[in-house]
Amino acid sequence: MTSTNRFLNRLLVFVVGLVLLLAGGAVAAGALLADVKKNVSQSAKDATQPTSDALSGGQPWILWVTAVAALVLILLLLWFIFRQGRGRTNTLLEVAGGEGKGSPTGGTLTIDAKVAEQVLEESLARDPSIVSVDVSAFEVKKENVLRITAQTRRGVSPIEVRRSIDRAVADWDALLGTATPVVIQITGGLRSQLTGTSRVV
Amino acid sequence: MTTPGLYRRVVRRETHSSRSGIAIVLAVLLILVFAWIGVEAVLAALKQPALLASPKDAAVTILDAASAPVGLLTAAGAVVAVIGIILIIVALAPGRRGRRSASSDRTAALVDDRVIAQSIAGTASYAGDIEPDQVKVTVGKRSVDVDVTRTSGRTADLRSIQEAVDDELSSYDYSPSLRGKVRLSKEGTVA
Structure with missing residues (x-):
């Protein structure tokens, strides 16, 4: 009887499920294929140094952008939770x-x-x-x-x-x-x- | 004034789950993850000690994980993928709530399957002249299964039970509609 947006509920569950399926599937499949695993782990190794440089103070704006994005997402999710069960x-x-x-x-x-x-x-x-x-x-x-x-x-x-x-x-x-x-x-x-x-x- | 469209909407919504429970659980988990990421990012930007792991350490750990042993990666990926599949199924499945509906001109009614099962159990035990706990009724999506345990040394009058159950079911105007099936279990109980 409430005015809960059910499509939005199912959309959230679906998107989270899809992300988990794709991420998990990619990791599992990638690890099993020897070539893919070698390439990926090589490029991950190459990326380690620049990533740690950027995140350890070289580029502080990345950290601020991350924090703001996290805050916006949290506010969106709170709005999502509190609009359930109204009506x-x-x-x-x-x-x-x-x-x-x-x-x-x-x-x-x-x-x-x-x-x-x-x-x-x-x-x-x-x-x-x-x-x-x-x-x-x-x-x-x-x-x-x-x-x-x-x-x-x-x-x-x-x-x-x-x-x-x-x-x-x-x-x-x-x-x-x-x-x-x-x-x-x-x-x-x-x-x-x-x-x-x-x-x- | 009273629109059939309104009743259709209410009936549709009341016979199916809103999925708000799992959606709220996922939203709370996501909020916790985002809150942690945000706090770590701010702490790192202000050059303060990290709560659990600084963004740099976390990123490096994830990149290092790409060279972890094959078995471990496959297992972890498979577990995550299975959770993802379960969530996708939950998102797409109709999620019926074990109720059915009947609308008249004036009102719309929603009846729990459990109430129907209890009513039919009463009808069957009355018609077959058996104890109420010798009748077990299961209501499925479109069928009602009535399992009758007869008293040892007596025959149960299956036909009259079937007739009574069919009678009661035909007086229902619920959708989805129900068909009745009466079965006699092999063992008897001692009276």
């Missing part, structure tokens, strides 16, 4: 105050996701096949979506649970006067493992 919202619905005669409200109306949470949890708590309910709101494609997660008792029919939640949603729609998108998750989490199976069929 939760506290507001479910906002109705702007209209102008003119026909408008229903004089001011802006904001309905908190908490309202939906309390109403739906209250009405679903009575269902014996549901152990616990969690309701939260997310912003998906500029629309606020309500997510209802229901943990079921072991062995209950997911169809029945769905039907009962759909009924609760219909009641909520009637109360709200409009329909916001709703996603239902029916899970068997830890609590449903610990509670007993449903006895009445």
Whole structure:
């Protein structure tokens, strides 16, 4: 439900994997081919002296450029980490105050996701096949979506649970006067493992 | 107001892994490596003693490694390449999360495979008049395997179990859809 950029996640994993594969493959294959190994180790030996000269103070700008590049990459990666898992919202619905005669409200109306949470949890708590309910709101494609997660008792029919939640949603729609998108998750989490199976069929 | 496109997007995203766990782990590792490189570079530029190895020593060590013994190089390269292949597979695989979806006009629903398995196990044990722990249900991508252990000296009514399971599966509107297969295991349990 979050707005995590999944393509970026997979791209990072793919690029790191590709770099490791190419580097490791080149080392392994190069070491096995005697000619390649001789050439490479020879030129590496030739390069040792100039490299160590450049890095030991002859060319200090290389070190500064390296440090700045490392800093930029670190900032990029931090941005990448902290933009994961966003998209939760506290507001479910906002109705702007209209102008003119026909408008229903004089001011802006904001309905908190908490309202939906309390109403739906209250009405679903009575269902014996549901152990616990969690309701939260997310912003998906500029629309606020309500997510209802229901943990079921072991062995209950997911169809029945769905039907009962759909009924609760219909009641909520009637109360709200409009329909916001709703996603239902029916899970068997830890609590449903610990509670007993449903006895009445 | 409620767009099917929105539900399609949510369902697609909730039934597949976001890969954020492994991406964050890799990002943290890269940050540590870059931080170390940056710190060493600054220390060397200011002519301060290095933390672990100065950039000069590190570069020379890497260049020297090219003349290391063949076996060592090949092994190290192969290990790194295998890690790379695993990461590429993780990046490209769909990463299904063991859920399936059903959408109505009003709501979209996502159901854990585990809930389906428990429900079918209950149906099968009720239909076959056997103890619930004599039924083992495995939900795969498109199939449900029901393994029934019969009580010693009694026959299990496989046909009615199969019918009940098929009945329940046909009442589902989940995608990907499921087909049921009931099997009787050879050993029996003592009642």
